[in-house]
Amino acid sequence: MMRSVPIGEAARQSGVKVPTIRYYEHIGLLPAPNRTEGNRRHYETSDLRRLAFIRHSRELGFDIEAIRTLLTLQDNPSQPCATADTIAQARLADVVQRIRSLTALKAELELMVEGCRRGKVGECRVIEVLADHSQCEHARH
Amino acid sequence: MMRSVPIGEAARQSGVKVPTIRYYEHIGLLPAPNRTEGNRRHYETSDLRRLAFIRHSRELGFDIEAIRTLLTLQDNPSQPCATADTIAQARLADVVQRIRSLTALKAELELMVEGCRRGKVGECRVIEVLADHSQCEHARH
DNA sequence: CTTGCTCCTCTAGTCGCTAGAGAATGTAGC
DNA sequence: GCTACATTCTCTAGCGACTAGAGGAGCAAG
Secondary structure (H helix, E strand, O other): OOOOEEHHHHHHHHOOOHHHHHHHHHOOOOOOOEEOOOOOEEEOHHHHHHHHHHHHHHHOOOOHHHHHHHHHHHHOOOOEOHHHHHHHHHHHHHHHHHHHHHHHHHHHHHHHHHHOOOOEHHHOHHHHHHHOHHHOOOOOO | OOOOEEHHHHHHHHOOOHHHHHHHHHOOOOOOOEEOOOOOEEEOHHHHHHHHHHHHHHHOOOOHHHHHHHHHHHHOOOOEOHHHHHHHHHHHHHHHHHHHHHHHHHHHHHHHHHHOOOOEHHHOHHHHHHHOHHHOOOOOO
């Protein structure tokens, strides 16, 4: 079995693009891997796991600083996990809030689009509503 | 009645911050207003209306290029409004998609947070799930 | 006349990448 | 070996939509 892989293969396996991997190294999120004689990075299984962790975290919308903290926690398994829990809860609260405001937005946009009679711009409800906020149903935004 | 207001007052009335107003002028979204003798911008009612239009559009998540197009349309009311309708519909589709993926995300995060027993990091479900994507319910993301 | 606010221009920073230049290294076929 | 091509390297600059800060000028009230 392969003991280590070059960056392109690491990208393929992790789903993180090559320049992004280098970027993560640059900002200190991923440790600098060993190099071959020809100065090329090669990644061990542990690096690939870390990369997968980062990718999954990014997919869940955690920002880099949060991921940095989560990775540090992962490296110290005997610590209490209150911090991890707090970070995840904050992210959850943010997602819930976003869903709320996007749902309000959706209602607004549906009204606009339904109201459009496909005529001239002068009578277009889309433009009209944009120009006059008070025509919105709920002024939640 | 006030014929024109300085930038701070325009910011107050429109809810757009002072540097952002200057930024909009810089990128050509807002026409450069007249200046006082002391070189200060002063805004007419029409400028304030345009600013309100921009702000509302941004709140609804339209990007600057879309707003540029919408503003041009507003300036030409006799044109057909198909373009405006298309832009709004694209935005709506985007919002719907975002709500979908955020809702999947929410489920994921709830599982993580609920699974956390507030113990040590080594047994924390938050960290565990982040490290192993296959533990996710639906691999929609 | 001084205090304190608003305003001016300009540059640089934010976040999380992404794109591109220009060079070196590695691999496969001949 | 030689050539062609892919992959990798470093470095810098750009994206969107602002935001922050420096350093200075204008202006209104006490």
